[in-house]
Amino acid sequence: MPEEEHRILIITGREFExxxxxxxxxxxxxxxxxxVVAGPSQETLVGKHGYSVKPDTIFHDVIVDQYAGLxxxxxxxxERIRLDEDALRIVRGFFEAEKPVAVICHGPQxxxxxxxxxxxxxxxxxxxxDDVIAAGGIWLDEPVVVDGLLxxxxxxxxxxxxxxxxxxxxxxxA
Amino acid sequence: MPEEEHRILIITGREFExxxxxxxxxxxxxxxxxxVVAGPSQETLVGKHGYSVKPDTIFHDVIVDQYAGLxxxxxxxxERIRLDEDALRIVRGFFEAEKPVAVICHGPQxxxxxxxxxxxxxxxxxxxxDDVIAAGGIWLDEPVVVDGLLxxxxxxxxxxxxxxxxxxxxxxxA
Numbered sequence: 637m638p639e640e641e642h643r644i645l646i647i648t649g650r651e652f653e654x655x656x657x658x659x660x661x662x663x664x665x666x667x668x669x670x671x672v673v674a675g676p677s678q679e680t681l682v683g684k685h686g687y688s689v690k691p692d693t694i695f696h697d698v699i700v701d702q703y704a705g706l707x708x709x710x711x712x713x714x715e716r717i718r719l720d721e722d723a724l725r726i727v728r729g730f731f732e733a734e735k736p737v738a739v740i741c742h743g744p745q746x747x748x749x750x751x752x753x754x755x756x757x758x759x760x761x762x763x764x765x766d767d768v769i770a771a772g773g774i775w776l777d778e779p780v781v782v783d784g785l786l787x788x789x790x791x792x793x794x795x796x797x798x799x800x801x802x803x804x805x806x807x808x809x810a
Numbered sequence: 811m812p813e814e815e816h817r818i819l820i821i822t823g824r825e826f827e828x829x830x831x832x833x834x835x836x837x838x839x840x841x842x843x844x845x846v847v848a849g850p851s852q853e854t855l856v857g858k859h860g861y862s863v864k865p866d867t868i869f870h871d872v873i874v875d876q877y878a879g880l881x882x883x884x885x886x887x888x889e890r891i892r893l894d895e896d897a898l899r900i901v902r903g904f905f906e907a908e909k910p911v912a913v914i915c916h917g918p919q920x921x922x923x924x925x926x927x928x929x930x931x932x933x934x935x936x937x938x939x940d941d942v943i944a945a946g947g948i949w950l951d952e953p954v955v956v957d958g959l960l961x962x963x964x965x966x967x968x969x970x971x972x973x974x975x976x977x978x979x980x981x982x983x984a
Contacts, residue, residue, distance in 0.1 A: 654828070658833070659833060659837075685861060686859050686860070795836040799836075800840050
């Protein structure tokens with residue numbers, strides 16, 4: 637199996653929601669994937685709760701072909717990186733290549749800025765529900781919403797549903 | 811299958827290491843278990859990084875027979891609860907009943923106080939290595955050490971190894 641089928645990308649920025657990054661980071665490794673964290677720069681990123689993560693790579697250098705899937709944690713990070721053209725290029729690249737994307741909490745802010753929400757069923761942190769709807773999305777109040785290869789959840793307590801669905805889709809594609 | 815075969819207990823206290831509690835909490839639920847958190851009192855517990863957890867029950871009320879396994883996260887919590895006789899009764903109960911126990915970081919401080927370390931192979935946060943050895947344990951510097959039904963790890967970065975081994979043992983027992 638080519639190496640890229642076992643490599644997952646996480647994109648984030650400062651003030652990520654710690655558990656929404658750390659859970660998939662460890663969970664995907666537990667399942668045998670290698671996980672690469674990309675940030676806007678090489679600067680170490682500190683989460684809202686103080687866990688720190690040194691990016692393995694920067695958005696500018698990411699080649700979508702090298703990954704099997706994408707994870708976008710929440711927190712304040714998505715708003716910080718949604719104006720970064722390289723971050724948006726990455727997100728669009730995963731959708732165009734039809735690779736599984738997991739998004740939670742404020743993560744859909746990146747999908748909105750990338751123009752990828754229209755006509756899609758998804759969920760998010762309730763505080764950005766109206767932005768998802770204004771961007772043309774169909775917002776559902778459920779622990780996990782699966783629309784094709786997009787897996788979305790609302791908040792940390794949804795994590796068990798979020799990752800169970802995402803892993804199932806990743807394994808279905810592999 | 812009796813309900814207790816799908817119920818796991820986590821025991822902890824104030825200043826737990828957040829990811830070492832939250833990861834197994836969500837991971838075991840992802841795998842279909844229900845998870846009960848017990849604390850020394852009903853007081854909401856706040857982790858070192860600020861995540862808070864309201865205990866479902868208190869040590870005094872825990873009946874070991876009602877659970878399939880035990881998880882002891884690290885942080886500063888184990889030192890805070892190791893003098894609590896009910897906490898020690900719980901830990902000894904899981905060993906006597908031969909149910910899988912997962913311990914990480916400072917968690918072995920509870921095993922030392924419960925007199926359960928002598929002759930056992932385990933690991934821990936390196937800072938308490940000498941205490942484990944003084945209590946008669948065989949300390950190994952590995953991401954996960956499995957000795958019978960005891961699964962121990964050193965630190966958060968060992969989590970993928972820790973939970974993969976623990977789930978495999980739980981599923982083998984079920």
